[in-house]
Structures are given as structure tokens and as C-alpha cells.
Amino acid sequence: MFLSQRAKAIKPSPTLAIDAKAKALKAQGIDVIGFGVGEPDFDTPQNIKDAGIKAIEMGFTKYCPVGGTDDLKDAIIEKLKQDNGLSYERGEIIVSCGAKHSLYNIAMTVLEKGNEVIIPAPYWVSYPDIVALADAKPVIVNTSEKNGFKMTAEEFRKAITPETKAVIINSPSNPTGSLYSRKELEGIAEAAVEKKILIISDDIYEKLVYEGFKFISIASISKEVKDLTIVVNGVSKAYAMTGWRIGYAAGAKEIVTAMTNIQSQSTSNPTSIAMKASTEALVGPQDAVASMVKEFDRRRVYMVDRLNKIKGITCMRPNGAFYAFPNVTGLLGKNFNGKLIETSSDMATLLLDEVKVALVPGSAFGAEGFLRLSYATSMEKIKEGIDRVEKAVGMLK
Numbered sequence: 001m002f003l004s005q006r007a008k009a010i011k012p013s014p015t016l017a018i019d020a021k022a023k024a025l026k027a028q029g030i031d032v033i034g035f036g037v038g039e040p041d042f043d044t045p046q047n048i049k050d051a052g053i054k055a056i057e058m059g060f061t062k063y064c065p066v067g068g069t070d071d072l073k074d075a076i077i078e079k080l081k082q083d084n085g086l087s088y089e090r091g092e093i094i095v096s097c098g099a100k101h102s103l104y105n106i107a108m109t110v111l112e113k114g115n116e117v118i119i120p121a122p123y124w125v126s127y128p129d130i131v132a133l134a135d136a137k138p139v140i141v142n143t144s145e146k147n148g149f150k151m152t153a154e155e156f157r158k159a160i161t162p163e164t165k166a167v168i169i170n171s172p173s174n175p176t177g178s179l180y181s182r183k184e185l186e187g188i189a190e191a192a193v194e195k196k197i198l199i200i201s202d203d204i205y206e207k208l209v210y211e212g213f214k215f216i217s218i219a220s221i222s223k224e225v226k227d228l229t230i231v232v233n234g235v236s237k238a239y240a241m242t243g244w245r246i247g248y249a250a251g252a253k254e255i256v257t258a259m260t261n262i263q264s265q266s267t268s269n270p271t272s273i274a275m276k277a278s279t280e281a282l283v284g285p286q287d288a289v290a291s292m293v294k295e296f297d298r299r300r301v302y303m304v305d306r307l308n309k310i311k312g313i314t315c316m317r318p319n320g321a322f323y324a325f326p327n328v329t330g331l332l333g334k335n336f337n338g339k340l341i342e343t344s345s346d347m348a349t350l351l352l353d354e355v356k357v358a359l360v361p362g363s364a365f366g367a368e369g370f371l372r373l374s375y376a377t378s379m380e381k382i383k384e385g386i387d388r389v390e391k392a393v394g395m396l397k
Helices: 005-009 014-027 046-057 068-086 098-110 127-132 151-157 180-194 223-227 254-263 272-283 287-308 344-355 381-394
Strands: 093-096 116-121 137-142 166-171 198-204 229-234 247-249 334-336 339-341 372-373
Touching: 005 127, 014 344, 046 272, 068 093, 068 247, 068 272, 093 098, 098 127, 098 198, 098 229, 098 247, 098 254, 098 334, 116 127, 116 151, 127 137, 137 151, 151 372, 166 180, 180 198, 223 229, 223 272, 247 254, 287 381, 339 344, 344 372, 344 381
Parallel strands: 116 137, 116 166, 166 198, 198 229
Antiparallel strands: 093 247, 229 247, 334 339
């Protein structure tokens, strides 16, 4: 009776819901292999933990500036300059409670009723709901597996209307691991500049790229593009710091100032000790990142090769992030003990119920007929999990 229409329209995050269900089963003593949540299984590197501990011991536990400490902002500025060739000032940087919080702040700052936001599918599960929370309309552009699940400049242009306010670009992508090339980004950027469309660039998986591929931030294409882009990033994925909850955004001072005002009336500053740890993550040794990427790469190759050997499943080899996104349309229409498997959700339910493998159906990402598996878990669990998937598929008639 008291719920707003906005609250009624928003669904819980499917990835977090599946992870919660898997953890509940594990708590009951059930052996569940979890491929659901996008969380590195590595521990936060010791130097980063030590910086957090030192902050506690030094009493750095009070309120901080709403938009982040100066030392963390300076570390972000230097990171963007060195890694991406982008120049920003402190007033153009805001630190928030995770990259998701940064995206929410952006939506609350720039979107309103009647606006449209173009989102390529498959998309991260939270994009459409974050847009809807700002009373704007998500406009989904379905991409092609043949094109690596990447929105082309032509597809982008066709989706633009007079109401288009922004576009979200996620490269490398969750859930597909697709990585846009410079040429592909230039085509999208050209249309955005021509139509004066805000670009929200979610770069959270930037460090996780393989096979010699290079990450390109769309904001680095030209000054015109940079002026229209809000770059979103964080420390969660690259530094195994998901629970520390630190993300950041860089963009036009006017937008960042408004985001900071909104944050001041919601969460206030991000956690003080987490900001000290994040500063160390960005300015300290990067060896741990390289080690994690090397291990992710090993798991990636194994998982994709195994999936492609299962009859009825095909899987594109991702160039980034830590997800495999297999096509399971070859399994749909089959039966398990008299029950028809019609959708990716049916397949995900079967795998959890029958062989205790937790993963996310493609429908959660706007892509029916696919499944998302995270290889951010141990090789031992990946081998056992894929064995179970193979067993379940073998039981389909």
C-alpha cells in the first residue's frame, strides 16, 4: 500500500539473487558450484589490505569530503592520464560507493522523464533498472553474436530519436566479454558528437583483457568526444576489492558537481578506510593485477574450450572481463524427465536443481538462449562445474 510505482517496477539484481540462492544451499551443506556472481576469487593484495589497516590504526575513520579524498582523486587523475591519455582536474572526479553507485548518480543527475538511453544487449542487468529509476526509458539495441555482441555505429544511429539523451558503452562487456576496437568506438562516437548524445562509458573491466587485445576508452578518441563522455571505473574487479565498494566517475565539472550534491544527500562520502586502500591500489605495485589476469586467461581458455565440446552448446571466446556467454539454443526444446526446457531460465533452473551448478540465464541480460558463467573461481571448481553441466546436458532427450 505504501510502495511507490517506481519501487514496484524495479526487480532485484538477478545475479545477486542467484548468488544468494547458491550461498543458501551451501549453508545447508549442499555442494554447489557457483558460476553466477562476477567476483574475483582472489584475496585483495596484501599491500592494499595493509593500507586499509594502517588507516584504521591512524584513526582515519571520520567523515571525509563527499566526493572523495584529494589523495584518491589525485591517484585517479594520474591513472586516467597514464593508462588512458585523459586529463582531468579534481573538480571533474567523484568517488562513490562502487561503480554501480557512480552509474546511479549519473542517472539521477542527467536523466528525467521523457529521456531515452540507448543500451546495447546483452547488457549488464542493472543498466535498464537504473535508467528506469530516473524515470527515463531504456532503449535496447539487440546486437549480433556474429558481430561479437557489439553495437555497430549503424545500429546506434537507427536507435537515436529526438528523445535520446545518452548511450551506455561497456567494454570489455559484462556479460559477453566483448571488447570494442578503436574503429568501432570511433563510429559510435561520431554519431554521438553529431547528435550531442551523452556517452556513459563503463570501463570497470578495463584491466582484464587477453590475447594481446588493447582496451581503448571512448573518451580518448578526441576532445569533442571526451567533453560528451562520463567515464566510470573502480577498483572492484581489477584489484579483487568488490567488498570495499569504491568506484569513480570522471566528466564535465558541471555534471560531477551535481553528482556530488546528490551524493551529499544520499550516502555522503565513501568509506574512509576503503578510500585509503583504493589509493594504494592505484599508486602501488601492479604485479598482483598481472598475476590475476594471467590466471583468468588460463581459466577462460579452459572453460570456453570445454563448453564448445558439449553437444548443443557453442561459445564465443571472450576478449575481456571474466565471463563466458555460451549459446544454448541447441538445447532448448529438449526434455528432462518429461519437463520441457524452453528457455535459458529453464536451463539455469535445471542445472541448479539437478547438478547444483549456479549460473545466470541470458534472459537476465536481454539475450534469450544464452547462459552466463563466471570463470572468476578456481580451476578445480571450473573443471567440476563443467563436468556437471556436461552430465546434465547428456540427460536431455
